[in-house]
Amino acid sequence: MSDTPEKVPIDAAQAREEMLKIYPPKTRKKRAKQILANDPKMPPEVGANTRTLPGIMTQRGCTYAGCRGVVMGPIYDLLQITHGPIGCGFYAWLTRRNLARPKDPTGPNYMQYSMSTDMQEDQIIFGGEKKLRQAIIEAHEIFKPKAIAILATCPVGLIGDDIHAVAREMKEKLGVNVMAFSCEGYKGVSQSAGHHIANNGVFKNIIGLNDTPDEAEFNMNILGEYNIGGDAWEIDTLLRKCGIHITATLSGDVNYDQVAKAHTVQLNAVMCHRSINYIAEMMEKKYGIPWIKANFIGVESTAKTLRKIAKYFESRKLTDRVEEVIAQEMAAVRPVREEVTARVKGKTAALFVGGSRAHHYQDLFRDMGMEVVSAGYEFAHRDDYEGRKVLPSVKVDADSRNIEELKVEADPIRFKARKTPEQMEALKAGGFSFSDYEGMMVEMKKGTLVIDDISHHELEKLIEIYKPDLICSGIKDKFVIEKMGIPCKQLHSYDYGGPYAAFGGAINFYKEIDRMLSTKIWKYVVPPWEKEPELAVTLVHPAKNGAKRKGESKTWRASAAVGVE
């Protein structure tokens, strides 16, 4: 929309007041802690990872969704049985776009299947363990899977089914790994609790089962990458070009065996800090694998991440190769980026999504010279906003206390520091940061508006006040936003496009945003008869209702650009 008028800077504090005005006092007090004007030098404290108040239309889902849908779902040859009534298993079936291309094309891809105990009233009254046992036996009988996971839904915890006991019993009986996840929907305040529960389960039950590393000079994992629209494949291809091998991507296009040997690598790179930092931390403690924050979204970020990885491996050869690859890739990116930037520079965007994307995707907009006026996560914690430095001061409330914190110690045999203390010190002295995430806010401009767990009302207000050119959000908001005439890019499903990661993905994203911002569709919305004065026509027969037409009769020709002006 080239006719966008010059944007007047909007006062975030005023916008915030405007959003809060309508709320009842208690709600206003709560939301006031989650809507803040940003100061990158001194990020204010965000009331993140707290309960969504009842009756507020939220983007958030539940613990089960975070565990089953996000982290466990993409492990494609792990047979997963949802224990509960049918809905939860049904909705988690093929709805996230974590694409998979099994290494063995004839092998199973359980992502195409939804398995559930389809709990009925009888089990609610008399307990569901018997049915669960039977379901596991049947699944084993039919599919002969390598391993089975049981995922709990709300009623399971309430009726007191001991799914962990059932898992132990079945593991012994069937001779395959059977694991259980107590990810009842009501635990925690959002999907986030489910990520943590899944992290714990994967760490306890899968990682470490196979000590044979993949043969590769530079061997690492990508954590918190879910292969939405094929992002993990982009990253994989890029790293392979550089000569770096990925053992496991957690969890995107990954199989059980890859996860089982994830502890054999030299480095963990964390994409989505929120959903997977637990595993990164635990692998470091138990096996001695350092982790770094990575970001393959946006070309500047991708280049920076590649250089960081090369630096970690301290290999001249790798460093040179990485520079060569960056140069090659940038040569392809540059013309597209320049062409698109010329059209979209200065346009504004707002992002409300997830636990990392609302931050990472700002880099792609920055690549194109676009301004992010407001952003917020759906289910992140304070450290994702303000950086890990606030971790010691994060209050653990009753909802977080529900989620088990595994006590992890160094493995007496398998712990092996990947770097000597001297090497680590030298790297740190050179500006290298381990186990760190600075959060979203330091990278956002002063005076932008940070909104955690944005509500439907706030989103409407935001559009009214900021009139952003584009909003990134999810399926529940998409058509609300578009009904207001603002294009909305879904960052959960990518609107069935992508990949957007790494250099190739960035090109896709630039083109996609260019398409969305330059489409004529929005200009057709107002019909011509609401824009033009009424034209007089001479009727052969008088109008039936006797209505007189205004003005004089004249020859009239439809304008060639009718509807578009």
Place this chain on the structure above:
Amino acid sequence: MLNATPLEIKPREALRINPAKTCQPIGAMYAALGIHGCMPHSHGSQGCCSYHRSHLTRHYKEPVIATSSSFTEGASVFGGLANLTQALNNIFTIYNPDVVAVHTTCLSEVIGDDIPMMIKKSAEEGIIPAGKYVIHANTPSFVGSHITGFASMCTAMVRYFSERRMGMRNQINLVPGYVDPVDMRELKRITKEMKIDSIMFPDTSDVLDLPQTGVYHMYPKGGTTVDDLKSTGDSMATLALGHFASHPAATELDEKCGVPCAFLELPIGLSQTDRLIHALRNYAGVDVPDSITQERGRLIDVMSDMHQYFHGKRVAVAGDPDHVISLCQFLVELDMKPVYVITGSPGNHFENRVHEILKDQVPDAMIKQNADLFELHQWIKNSPVDLIIGNSYCKYIARAENIPAVRFGFPILDRMTHRLFPTVGYSGAMHLLNKIVEVTFDKRDRECPEELFELVQ
């Protein structure tokens, strides 16, 4: 594609694989959206609400509003009274609907929350503003299916609103069943064409099939108004379309207000539409206009023109019980052979009724309630079909077995025709025929030997 599915069918008692149903609350949410100015409210943890809104949005590609009681562990232990009270306060203050339609979830059902008591308490505390309504339906996810939830919310509309006020009104009630907005629009067109005043509830047309205007209305112009819902008690008759989704509300209305009801099936296909037209004519005392008779004639004309391509074709059908019952009837009218017929929802009526429809023409048809797509796929693997008709999930089977698929029912997540064209009425039947022809001919044109590739069919 689905290559873990074995040929051998082993009995299963406990494991559901690839369900052909989902849980009650989504049906209740959909029905509630068919009340004008209504905010559906999910009393449970917020994941349910999020899942339902997402899936409805994927099917309708429209804003789907709903709120949640956002249970956490505390509410799950101590009960959801505080959550519902706070929710109602927030909803009326912020979103200002005319009606809040509460449905339960497995969570609030397991802990036994007493919703009417909670609503009463909120009313006493002045949280529900004057002239506003809070209604509810119990929709435990561990009973029935999404169709049960839809039926329960329709029944709740009668329970809370219908009243006999001023004697009989010259109007007919229509309970359309769990059909798309475009179907509801088509049903209204038919009654209008027949010059019958009707009240349809629920009515999601102009709610979930909105034009792009650049302006967002949280409560669009569509939906059955509270006034209309109240006046259903004064109607001459209720025509309930579908045993599973619509008959309970009609029965309730008869019991409550003495409105006689006609228990019909979904008007999908020729004779089911005939029955609807016939019932409308008799209950409203009108003549069938020529325009309708001509529509019917055009349908039969296409049926006869293309009959050779339908005759004897083996079809697998999966979907919601009311939809599948009527579709089977239509397939029989086309001389097709629905050899495998399943629904995910429980209910003996389904098997009895489909058997009745198929017994002469397809005596060996396999008919199963409470079945799933995994089992259907195994049947197909053992003895193939020429066509599969069902929701979008069926496309995995279609690809695995290279069978043409017609999308029909709920949900359709990957096509748009269900938003544009009805499946009810004579025009809906023509549309279905067209889809069957398109997918089967497309496959033939793609795969037949070149010498048999023909210009004219």
